[in-house]
Amino acid sequence: xxxxxxxxxxxxxxxxxxxxxxxxxxxxxxxxxxxxxxxxxxxxxxxxxxxxxxxxxxxxxxxxxxxxxxxxxxxxxxxxxxxxxxxxxxxxxxxxxxxxxxxxxxxxxxxxxxxxxxxxxxxxxxxxxxxxxxxxxxxxxxxxxxxxxxxxxxxxxxxxxxxxxxxxxxxxxxxxxxxxxxxxxxxxxxxxxxxxxxxxxxxxxxxxxxxxxxxxxxxxxxxxxxxxxxxxxxxxxxxxxxxxxxxxxxxxxxxxxxxxxxxxxxxxxxxxxxxxxxxxxxxxxxxxxxxxxxxxxxxxxxxxxxxxxxxxxxxxxxxxxxxxxxxxx
Ligand code: NAD
Ligand code: LMR
Numbered sequence: 001x002x003x004x005x006x007x008x009x010x011x012x013x014x015x016x017x018x019x020x021x022x023x024x025x026x027x028x029x030x031x032x033x034x035x036x037x038x039x040x041x042x043x044x045x046x047x048x049x050x051x052x053x054x055x056x057x058x059x060x061x062x063x064x065x066x067x068x069x070x071x072x073x074x075x076x077x078x079x080x081x082x083x084x085x086x087x088x089x090x091x092x093x094x095x096x097x098x099x100x101x102x103x104x105x106x107x108x109x110x111x112x113x114x115x116x117x118x119x120x121x122x123x124x125x126x127x128x129x130x131x132x133x134x135x136x137x138x139x140x141x142x143x144x145x146x147x148x149x150x151x152x153x154x155x156x157x158x159x160x161x162x163x164x165x166x167x168x169x170x171x172x173x174x175x176x177x178x179x180x181x182x183x184x185x186x187x188x189x190x191x192x193x194x195x196x197x198x199x200x201x202x203x204x205x206x207x208x209x210x211x212x213x214x215x216x217x218x219x220x221x222x223x224x225x226x227x228x229x230x231x232x233x234x235x236x237x238x239x240x241x242x243x244x245x246x247x248x249x250x251x252x253x254x255x256x257x258x259x260x261x262x263x264x265x266x267x268x269x270x271x272x273x274x275x276x277x278x279x280x281x282x283x284x285x286x287x288x289x290x291x292x293x294x295x296x297x298x299x300x301x302x303x304x305x306x307x308x309x310x311x312x313x314x315x316x317x318x319x320x321x322x323x324x325x326x327x328x329x
Pocket of ligand 1: 011012013014015016017018042043044047088089090091092093109129130131132133134156157159160188238239240243
């Protein structure tokens with residue numbers, strides 16, 4: 001076991017996703033079974049009591065890896081010395097809204113949090129934005145990075161990847177674990193493109209195994225793109241446990257290199273690959289090359305269908321970026 005615990009900040013700790021996420025982190029699911037953690041629960045002052053209650057429950061689990069907790073609504077303390085920052089805290093959308101409708105309300109949160117992370121976290125802090133619209137919120141936070149590494153500001157599309165894997169697995173009559181290299185391009189929004197052309201089932205092209213192009217290009221894409229809405233319509237609240245699980249997957253893959261070789265969906269700052277404007281937080285097929293190191297997979301052949309889908313989601317992200325131009329100072 002490593003001796004010094006890793007500090008992990010979770011904003012929105014008193015919220016729905018927080019309630020699923022904190023227990024997974026404390027159990028060692030985020031960073032592996034040999035890494036103790038100190039969890040910083042960051043939320044608004046009015047959520048302090050709720051955070052205290054959650055901490056009592058964390059204590060009552062007697063997790064061997066949980067070496068401490070910090071509750072704070074002060075961002076300096078909240079992000080003080082943290083190694084990992086999971087930015088969940090923000091407003092979820094309700095029925096009838098798109099995630100982009102949250103941009104003006106939630107965007108500002110990420111200016112202050114980006115500044116506080118840059119000033120107080122470890123220099124090589126790794127950031128995952130979950131709060132919606134997560135790509136553009138991550139862009140806003142990344143713009144505050146002076147001391148910290150802008151490459152380490154990422155947003156979550158792993159939930160979309162997991163959703164896509166589940167749909168393909170059901171259709172093909174296999175397990176989710178049999179699906180490889182199913183990555184999502186673009187925005188965490190209805191324009192996202194889960195790239196079924198690259199996906200493999202038991203090492204064979206998924207499109208050949210499924211052999212139903214109409215389903216792949218129609219109902220499959222629509223189901224994945226609209227899954228968040230379907231859950232809100234059914235539950236009256238947005239996805240929480242599955243979102244927490246995907247956040248754990250995103251960081252666990254990045255931190256440990258688990259799934260090395262396979263594609264993982266991460267929304268990361270574009271380096272211009274595939275013609276995506278530099279700096280945009282764009283979900284690419286990524287590969288973890290060593291612990292805490294990712295690369296955008298190069299050389300993927302993109303056919304006309306995929307190109308049109310990628311162009312559409314790029315245009316939407318450019319529109320979102322332009323809508324928050326005044327927050328990118
Ligand atoms: P929730 O309303 O249950 O909880 C949000 C929490 O954030 C609350 O405790 C609130 O007090 C806190 N909060 C609000 N503003 C804050 C701030 N400035 N600083 C710190 N904490 C703050 O919401 P939830 O269901 O946990 O969802 C949180 C966010 O995650 C939403 O924006 C939702 O849309 C998003 N989400 C993203 C994905 C994804 O795949 N990227 C999936 C599911 C949900
Ligand atoms: C999801 O995809 O479940 C979340 O982004 C919540 C939402 O608003 O759809």
